[in-house]
Amino acid sequence: MTTQFNAQVYQNAYLPEGSQEVNAIMTITTDLESGGQTVAPSALVASGTPRVFGIICDTSGSMEGVKIQSAKQAIAKVIELLPPDAHFFIVTGSSQATLLSGLTLATDSAKNTALAALRTVTANRSTAISTWLNLALQQFKLMPGAIAQALLLTDGQNDSSDLNALDKVLNACENQFQCDCRGVGTEWRVAQLQTIARKLLGTADIIADAGAMESDFRDILGQAMSKQVSDIALRLWTPQGAKVLFCKQVSPEIVDITNKAKAITGQIADYPTGAWGNQESRDYHFCIQVNAGNVGDEMLAGRASLVYSQNGVETKVAETRILAIWTDDEVRSAKIDRTVAHYTGQAELAQVIHEGMEARAQGNFEVATAKLSKAVRLSDESGNEATMKLLRKVVDIEDAATGTIRIRREVRKEDEMALETRSTKTTRIKR
């Protein structure tokens, strides 16, 4: 099986005279090789790359009881479901990390050994996540070049004494493996888990009810095993004097990767995109500041391509152009490309939810109401039903179109946290 990449740019290239900001959305889609069509190897990325799945489980004292029991059950299920050609390991962690099951191929006997070890796990002590991630990193390093995906489960806050260490370890882990983070219950901090997930190009989410762990873990495993290629970089060339104001993934969820850029030359930077599976589609929003041109000038504001590296050999698997054309035709330059407008709106939605929830937490209900009212309006406009559903748990909505709302008196902690963690999920524009 081979992965074919397709890239397309959406933008209004026309700028009024003197304007310097160019916005473009790049949609990247991977497709299973279509039957009967021969495609040259260079255009595709070969699979057969080994996969490593790392399970990182919190065994601190607070996990005792239902949480650790559910975790053990869910992890056991994951082990059972691992395909025989995948490698896996299990790290359990509290104030220090333990290698419950070292990196091994998922054979039946290896699975049985792991399951037996799992049964012995108990919960005690505190939480030093840096030690868990460090041990996971050592395991992943045993198989360089593999598609490295991890699942981290915690129920509480990281010890404050661990914060510096966590920072350092996250830097070491960046671009080494991706990690999906899950917080069970409501005692953990959203911002903390989101920091880890963002650094390690993974998702962060709440598992409000421990019983839901198994199905969530199955989804995460499924996603991880569907990845076909790793080390795909989004390479952006910009002209001299240009500056990338931001580069964000905007679909399926908002991830700001501006600061993850690795400079290749003064004009070329690589942005990590993590691993890709077949039949995946992601959108990226570029905002590039260029030197202003005169009416009639036409310039390439950016060349965005996808580059795949394997064994030191680089292959370009897709390329698009981001243009800037200066015009005195006001009608032409005033138009905002629908896709750009849509994602700008979705980013605003995520931002305004964040601000609204923060204001509410601080007791500033006037600001909170104003922000969440805007959030409801934006959700309604963009048809983001998933976010609207989450908003309804926090506010009572009288009229979504005008944003007429009232903040609820009683809001369950898990609904609060669900809104905060999932506010970055976006919808796609109808084309």
Added chain:
Amino acid sequence: MKNCSACQEPVDVDDRFCESCGVSLITDLDAAATFQSLSEPIFPNCQKCDSLDLEPDGFCNQCGSRNPIHRDRFEQILQPGFAAISDRGIRHSQNEDCFAVAQLADGRSIIVVCDGVSSSMNPGMASQSASQSACESIQKSLNDSLDPEAALVQAIHHAQTAVAELASISKGEPPSTTIVAAIVSSSNSGISAQATIAWLGDSRAYWLGSTPENSRQLTQDHSWCEDVVAAGQMSREDAERSPQAHAITRWLGFDAEDVGPSVVTIDLALPGRLVLCSDGLWNYASSMPEFYQALHHPPGTEAAAIVRQGVEFALRCGGQDNITIALLELKTEVSEIN
């Protein structure tokens, strides 16, 4: 100093056509050279920042400025009465049209015009590959004494193979293009002429006589609009207003159905001009009177001037698409004596 291969009269090295017998002196090599340089910038240095670091698509690797490439606008003049031009237009960022023209020693003329399908990958490569391979194939077939219809069918088959092959190096929708190809021959007496035309898609051929009344469109588009009108499913006015009116129903490409081209053979009432063009022109003059008005010029006007003015007309109208026009003037012997 060299000699014309047709009449053996001496000709200058720089002459494009023989002043004695009028035949084109452009060899196949020259045509290939034209196509070779198509994908190059016209100037080696960036017109804005002077850097020599230019990409084949014309953008400067230093300042990003767009520089003109040959493909943006190219023309070929085989005779005072035989020329073709292709222009990117205003709206499109690439010129995805292409043409190929040739004239045999015996005076028979060959014209091919192709319009790459924008929504497919590498449409410019598709139109270039199709027009070149079709033209070469026709020349070979005619030299092997095939009749014009057989030569055209064969040529379109070769073009289809060439374009289908591009699918293997392209990612996404297979490269696709329209094609309209014509072979024109004059009778020995020079009083009449015959044109055989084959096509797939919505690039067209027209005959422009001395008046609008003896001018007509020679091809019928393979488009959704034409199909429903021909089937009696809709009136032309209603069909043309539909958003899918111009969707083509036949084309060259890996995913094209195995339906052959449409072919017609026409006796041409001289004098007049045979015009092959892409929709970047006819979209602005879709009725016969409008088209005649846009392209009619007094007898004696050079073909190169007419096609260039045709491009200007389309650009003035908005230049929403690439514009390609090939024109062959056919005179009667009588008017030449005058």
